[in-house]
Amino acid sequence: MIPLAQGLRQARDRGEFLVVPYLLADRRRTPTVRHRLGILREAGAHAVEVGIPFSDPIADGPILAEAAARSLEHGTGWKDVLATVQAAATVLPVAVMSYVNPLLRDGAGRPLEELAEAGASALIVPDLAEDEARAWSDRARSHRIDLVRFLAPGADPDRARTVARSARGFLYLVSRYGITGRGGSNPAPPLKPLVETVRHTAPDLPILAGFGIRDATTAREAARLGVDGVIVGSALEEIWSNGDGDDPARKLVRALASGRSQSAFTRNPTRNPTRMPQ
Amino acid sequence: MPSRFGRFGGAYVPETLVPALRELERAWGSARRDPKFRAELSDRLRTYAGRPTPLYRAPRLTLRGKGAEIWLKREDLLHGGAHKINNAIGQAVLARRMGKPRLIAETGAGQHGVATAMVGAALGFETIVYMGERDIARQRPNVLRMRLLGARVVPVTTGSRTLKDAINAALRDWTENLPTTHYLIGSVVGPHPFPTIVAAFQSVIGREILRQSRAAWGGPPDLAVACVGGGSNAIGTFHPLLGQPTELLGIEAGGPAGHATGAASLTRGTPGVLHGSYSYLLQDPDGQVLETASLSAGLDYPAVGPEHAELKESGRARYRAVHDEEALRAFHWLAEDEGILPALESAHAVYAAVREARRRRGQHIVVTLSGRGDKDLEGLSA
Ligand SMILES: Cc1ncc(COP(=O)(O)O)c(C=O)c1O
Numbered sequence: 001m002i003p004l005a006q007g008l009r010q011a012r013d014r015g016e017f018l019v020v021p022y023l024l025a026d027r028r029r030t031p032t033v034r035h036r037l038g039i040l041r042e043a044g045a046h047a048v049e050v051g052i053p054f055s056d057p058i059a060d061g062p063i064l065a066e067a068a069a070r071s072l073e074h075g076t077g078w079k080d081v082l083a084t085v086q087a088a089a090t091v092l093p094v095a096v097m098s099y100v101n102p103l104l105r106d107g108a109g110r111p112l113e114e115l116a117e118a119g120a121s122a123l124i125v126p127d128l129a130e131d132e133a134r135a136w137s138d139r140a141r142s143h144r145i146d147l148v149r150f151l152a153p154g155a156d157p158d159r160a161r162t163v164a165r166s167a168r169g170f171l172y173l174v175s176r177y178g179i180t181g182r183g184g185s186n187p188a189p190p191l192k193p194l195v196e197t198v199r200h201t202a203p204d205l206p207i208l209a210g211f212g213i214r215d216a217t218t219a220r221e222a223a224r225l226g227v228d229g230v231i232v233g234s235a236l237e238e239i240w241s242n243g244d245g246d247d248p249a250r251k252l253v254r255a256l257a258s259g260r261s262q263s264a265f266t267r268n269p270t271r272n273p274t275r276m277p278q
Numbered sequence: 279m280p281s282r283f284g285r286f287g288g289a290y291v292p293e294t295l296v297p298a299l300r301e302l303e304r305a306w307g308s309a310r311r312d313p314k315f316r317a318e319l320s321d322r323l324r325t326y327a328g329r330p331t332p333l334y335r336a337p338r339l340t341l342r343g344k345g346a347e348i349w350l351k352r353e354d355l356l357h358g359g360a361h362k363i364n365n366a367i368g369q370a371v372l373a374r375r376m377g378k379p380r381l382i383a384e385t386g387a388g389q390h391g392v393a394t395a396m397v398g399a400a401l402g403f404e405t406i407v408y409m410g411e412r413d414i415a416r417q418r419p420n421v422l423r424m425r426l427l428g429a430r431v432v433p434v435t436t437g438s439r440t441l442k443d444a445i446n447a448a449l450r451d452w453t454e455n456l457p458t459t460h461y462l463i464g465s466v467v468g469p470h471p472f473p474t475i476v477a478a479f480q481s482v483i484g485r486e487i488l489r490q491s492r493a494a495w496g497g498p499p500d501l502a503v504a505c506v507g508g509g510s511n512a513i514g515t516f517h518p519l520l521g522q523p524t525e526l527l528g529i530e531a532g533g534p535a536g537h538a539t540g541a542a543s544l545t546r547g548t549p550g551v552l553h554g555s556y557s558y559l560l561q562d563p564d565g566q567v568l569e570t571a572s573l574s575a576g577l578d579y580p581a582v583g584p585e586h587a588e589l590k591e592s593g594r595a596r597y598r599a600v601h602d603e604e605a606l607r608a609f610h611w612l613a614e615d616e617g618i619l620p621a622l623e624s625a626h627a628v629y630a631a632v633r634e635a636r637r638r639r640g641q642h643i644v645v646t647l648s649g650r651g652d653k654d655l656e657g658l659s660a
Pocket residue numbers: 360361386387388389390464465466505506507508509510511512575576577621623624648649650
């Protein structure tokens with residue numbers, strides 16, 4: 001499997017709107033990972049974010065938090081996580097999503113090494129803000145893993161530039177005040193200027209919006225901010241945990257992939273990537 | 279402002295929270311040097327909370343200990359019945375300074391929720407308190423008090439349904455409502471700058487102890503003992519004594535006798551990250567946080583403030599676990615010997631102090647009695 005960063009840039013440069021679905025590692029689902037992701041790839045997914053369940057997922061709303069709790073009840077452990085990453089990596093480039101604490105087991109070196117061996121090429125850590133992320137980024141890099149950075153509402157331009165400079169793989173734009181699958185009623189300050197600042201600072205860096213993306217409308221809103229694609233978690237998890245089967249999942253990814261074509265906004269897809277990380 | 283205590287602490291949070299934490303750090307940095315802020319704080323502590331609290335020589339408990347003199351720092355006499363008000367007043371005044379109209383808090387025993395509800399009412403905030411379903415069941419009187427004080431109590435039904443999960447819920451609420459909301463965290467836990475701010479507000483306990491002990495016997499205590507849940511009454515006790523020759527002893531909840539972990543993160547845990555800081559944590563080999571067990575809801579927490587982790591590693595403070603039955607015994611000792619019903623949390627510290635007294639004849643032990651036991655009576659008589 002090609003590294004996630006490369007896969008995303010290539011697809012973007014072909015003019016595609018990027019879709020990255022989230023799949024939580026769950027022991028009971030390990031046998032179906034390839035099948036599920038095969039469907040999503042055909043529907044237009046470009047990579048997958050494999051989630052490591054954590055007992056205290058503070059950035060997650062009810063749907064993903066409950067899915068994580070169920071997964072732990074099913075006995076999902078580190079071996080199951082690695083098996084899921086391995087299976088996923090046969091279908092799509094893999095970013096692993098983990099809270100900090102599960103990555104600290106046996107000292108921080110081993111887990112990253114094992115995730116890399118299993119086929120992960122990027123890492124998303126929702127409770128690592130930029131200031132704590134630096135040391136981790138170097139550590140990840142030594143295992144050929146890109147540590148993704150977040151940009152969130154309320155950031156000032158300085159913060160946007162800092163994050164854009166250090167981001168690897170892609171930049172994760174948190175599209176509102178809130179947690180996964182659920183937002184508060186407080187409107188976020190305009191995000192478009194932040195996206196423009198990132199573009200200016202790191203022209204080649206893919207930007208994906210996440211948090212609250214659930215259908216064509218929300219994908220279109222994200223596309224209007226000028227991002228390259230979206231990440232979808234709760235909406236997909238809801239389909240899977242309801243046992244709704246392949247069809248709704250396929251439709252969801254298709255709807256998201258059409259996010260840009262239905263929007264007024266288009267970026268110039270012909271670009272010469274001069275700042276290829278790695 | 280340093281964000282770490284040795285290798286512990288930091289701010290392991292979603293990027294979304296960063297602007298709010300910075301705003302808080304700035305607000306605190308300017309408030310602490312502002313004479314007007316300090317004057318308002320000390321006035322409210324005196325006229326509303328009931329400070330200073332007495333340092334009481336406990337003669338009959340001392341007899342039971344058969345050694346050192348045991349003195350009680352009477353935080354149980356504060357308005358609301360616990361030390362939590364020291365921090366709640368401080369942060370509420372800070373929140374008003376930041377222009378936030380809404381307060382959220384987590385609570386275990388309900389004491390911090392009550393303190394937040396009181397200051398929320400007194401200073402005119404909308405107040406929401408997150409509380410685990412299990413704690414709601416075992417600390418019912420405090421739930422009623424919070425509601426009467428005008429706070430909305432939101433039951434938390436996820437995870438272990440105790441303090442840890444209430445903090446998760448509060449952090450999520452905060453992330454959703456940053457522009458309007460201050461998270462009035464109840465202990466020296468959470469991401470920087472919370473542990474530093476809460477320690478500063480609770481240090482009034484130790485400052486008074488030092489002043490009072492000098493007046494009473496002409497020197498600092500030989501030993502200071504406090505219970506440790508998140509660790510705020512202990513840090514408040516210890517901070518001003520760090521430069522003194524006082525031994526510091528923190529008492530964690532051992533849970534039922536024979537329980538593998540209880541809620542004793544410092545004595546039985548390993549370093550890890552929970553709720554935004556790197557500290558000691560009860561966790562399994564995969565880094566999943568364990569469910570804890572303690573008779574006392576206020577100590578029933580699988581992590582601990584990062585400064586305690588540093589005090590433990592540096593050896594400046596010692597930590598021990600006292601189990602449920604021992605704490606219960608100390609509850610009855612204090613009731614029968616001194617006519618004081620302590621909170622079950624504080625009873626853990628009382629037990630350790632009585633045990634320490636024997637080999638310390640001629641010394642002075644100060645125990646911080648962090649709260650009173652009214653909230654626990656239902657469970658005790660059942
Ligand atoms: C009376 C009392 N003591 C102690 C605690 C534990 O908190 P901390 O360790 O922060 O002092 C609580 C918490 O609810 C409490 O109510």
